[in-house]
Amino acid sequence: MIEVHHLTKRYGAAVAVDELSFQVRPGQVTGFLGPNGAGKSTTMRVIMGLCRPTSGYGLIDGRPYPELERPLRQVGAFLEAKAVHPGRSVYHHLAGLAKSNRIPESRVNETLALVGLQTVARKRAAGLSLGMAQRLGLAAALLGNPPVLLLDEPVNGLDPEGILWIRGLIRRLADEGRTILVSSHLMSEMALTASHLIVIGRGRLLADTTIDDFIARNSRSFVRIRTPEQERVRDVLTAAGVEARRGPDGAIEVVGASLEQVGELIGRHHVTVHEVSMRSASLEEAFMQLTADSVEYRDDAGPAFPAGRMG
Amino acid sequence: MSALSSAVSFEMTKARTVRSTVWSLIFCFLVSVAIALLFGWVLRGAYDDMSPEGKAGFDPVASGYNGLRLGMIALVVFGVVLVGSEFSTGTIRSSLAAVPDRGRFYAAKIITGTTIALAVSVITTFATFFAAQTAIGSARNASITDQGALQATMGAIIYMTLLCTFSMGVAAVLRSPALSLGILVPLFFMVSEILNNLPGVQKVAQFLPDAAGQIMMRGDPPESTVLNGWTGVGLLTLWTAAALFAGYAGLRRWDG
Numbered sequence: 001m002i003e004v005h006h007l008t009k010r011y012g013a014a015v016a017v018d019e020l021s022f023q024v025r026p027g028q029v030t031g032f033l034g035p036n037g038a039g040k041s042t043t044m045r046v047i048m049g050l051c052r053p054t055s056g057y058g059l060i061d062g063r064p065y066p067e068l069e070r071p072l073r074q075v076g077a078f079l080e081a082k083a084v085h086p087g088r089s090v091y092h093h094l095a096g097l098a099k100s101n102r103i104p105e106s107r108v109n110e111t112l113a114l115v116g117l118q119t120v121a122r123k124r125a126a127g128l129s130l131g132m133a134q135r136l137g138l139a140a141a142l143l144g145n146p147p148v149l150l151l152d153e154p155v156n157g158l159d160p161e162g163i164l165w166i167r168g169l170i171r172r173l174a175d176e177g178r179t180i181l182v183s184s185h186l187m188s189e190m191a192l193t194a195s196h197l198i199v200i201g202r203g204r205l206l207a208d209t210t211i212d213d214f215i216a217r218n219s220r221s222f223v224r225i226r227t228p229e230q231e232r233v234r235d236v237l238t239a240a241g242v243e244a245r246r247g248p249d250g251a252i253e254v255v256g257a258s259l260e261q262v263g264e265l266i267g268r269h270h271v272t273v274h275e276v277s278m279r280s281a282s283l284e285e286a287f288m289q290l291t292a293d294s295v296e297y298r299d300d301a302g303p304a305f306p307a308g309r310m311g
Numbered sequence: 312m313s314a315l316s317s318a319v320s321f322e323m324t325k326a327r328t329v330r331s332t333v334w335s336l337i338f339c340f341l342v343s344v345a346i347a348l349l350f351g352w353v354l355r356g357a358y359d360d361m362s363p364e365g366k367a368g369f370d371p372v373a374s375g376y377n378g379l380r381l382g383m384i385a386l387v388v389f390g391v392v393l394v395g396s397e398f399s400t401g402t403i404r405s406s407l408a409a410v411p412d413r414g415r416f417y418a419a420k421i422i423t424g425t426t427i428a429l430a431v432s433v434i435t436t437f438a439t440f441f442a443a444q445t446a447i448g449s450a451r452n453a454s455i456t457d458q459g460a461l462q463a464t465m466g467a468i469i470y471m472t473l474l475c476t477f478s479m480g481v482a483a484v485l486r487s488p489a490l491s492l493g494i495l496v497p498l499f500f501m502v503s504e505i506l507n508n509l510p511g512v513q514k515v516a517q518f519l520p521d522a523a524g525q526i527m528m529r530g531d532p533p534e535s536t537v538l539n540g541w542t543g544v545g546l547l548t549l550w551t552a553a554a555l556f557a558g559y560a561g562l563r564r565w566d567g
Contacts, residue, residue: 084402140405
């Protein structure tokens with residue numbers, strides 16, 4: 001289990017992480033979601049003992065990371081693809097790490113096969129493409145076959161094929177019962193891989209919930225109406241007790257009524273409309289709205305997430 | 312202890328799997344021996360033209376070790392690159408993920424670098440001694456069994472090794488190989504040299520790390536310095552300890 005307690009990290013006057021507390025439960029994939037600069041990487045580096053917190057602490061199975069014996073066998077971390085000497089070969093990079101934690105050298109080739117890097121084992125790290133460097137970073141994380149994984153933006157900069165591959169790998173690792181904390185700034189990515197979600201913005205906790213709950217609360221849909229007779233449509237809707245509001249482009253948005261109900265109302269009153277359609281605020285929009293408003297929501301006990309709007 | 316030994320074998324693997332470190336060691340050996348041969352050869356021809364004082368003060372052991380000064384630059388480069396590249400390439404993050412106890416990581420790094428520097432210094436110094444003395448010729452040269460020759464050789468080995476270790480400490484403070492070399496190479500091989508040849512300044516300049524250590528390399532102790540071979544070793548050891556401590560303090564504060 002990974003725990004973070006009242007973690008604060010300041011860089012001079014800037015606050016990267018602000019009184020952040022959460023727990024990552026074992027045996028599932030927890031998504032760590034936040035826009036770029038929200039403090040995800042800093043939090044993960046503090047957990048790893050690389051970054052020194054201003055206050056608070058992170059623990060892995062109840063102990064600070066630096067106190068773990070042979071930590072690579074307990075926690076695998078993917079924090080940055082380029083934490084490799086460019087002049088060292090793929091194989092030697094992993095072989096060195098294996099020695100440091102008394103991991104049998106046979107694991108090096110096993111891990112290379114797992115991430116599909118066997119053919120470039122002798123190649124120097126400088127010659128790797130971004131996708132291969134990413135795979136090497138994952139190989140380093142998986143080398144000790146650890147039960148806990150910390151993956152910081154593993155899909156960043158990958159092509160669609162690489163993204164599919166990593167999704168599959170994460171799912172496979174989760175199926176093996178590992179505890180996985182995977183960060184991303186993409187909500188859609190989290191919806192595909194995570195079962196639990198921790199959302200932060202400006203270093204503060206915004207949501208700590210299951211992915212299903214987050215989707216249920218945030219992916220609201222609405223009926224969009226474009227019409228030259230704005231006033232009449234509004235009157236008709238109001239008279240029927242349906243709430244309407246003005247969308248960002250001037251269209252009317254109706255929440256709480258079905259497409260059929262709205263269509264019948266309009267037909268009954270013979271109003272001219274140019275469009276009546278069903279729209280869904282995507283999770284991505286819900287997430288963006290949540291994090292964009294993070295300053296206003298930060299003191300609310302239970303923020304009511306408003307539905308997103310189509311542009 | 313076993314945790315430290317696996318950290319050392321990690322560092323050994325890193326040291327031998329990068330070309331820059333391996334080549335700096337090969338370069339150290341080749342340059343030292345080549346210059347010793349060249350310098351010895353020149354001395355063999357020039358001896359007869361020397362003034363009587365020059366002949367009286369001729370120290371074949373110290374002259375033979377002139378080549379080591381350039382080889383030492385390569386060894387300083389080795390120490391600096393070994394430590395500094397961790398920071399400049401970002402490898403420090405994967406290294407500390409594997410060995411998160413910073414004291415253990417640093418100790419393993421210094422033990423590894425110092426052990427390699429010692430081994431290379433032993434080979435290079437003996438090879439340089441025999442190359443130089445062969446080139447100087449049997450009429451004027453020194454034998455390893457001569458008074459002071461073996462002591463000077465040991466002194467040269469200790470000097471080279473400690474200077475490399477000192478450089479590792481400095482690189483851990485500065486975290487940039489380029490900056491470290493930009494300071495150390497001119498300091499050791501120009502500034503110190505110049506200051507030690509200015510009569511007034513030399514009283515102070517002899518206490519610089521490389522000058523203090525250099526006294527050990529001579530067959531006869533010089534008369535112009537306050538320090539002798541042993542106090543020179545002691546002073547260089549103090550310098551090295553100070554650099555190592557500063558490097559450790561810097562690494563403990565490193566925040567990445």
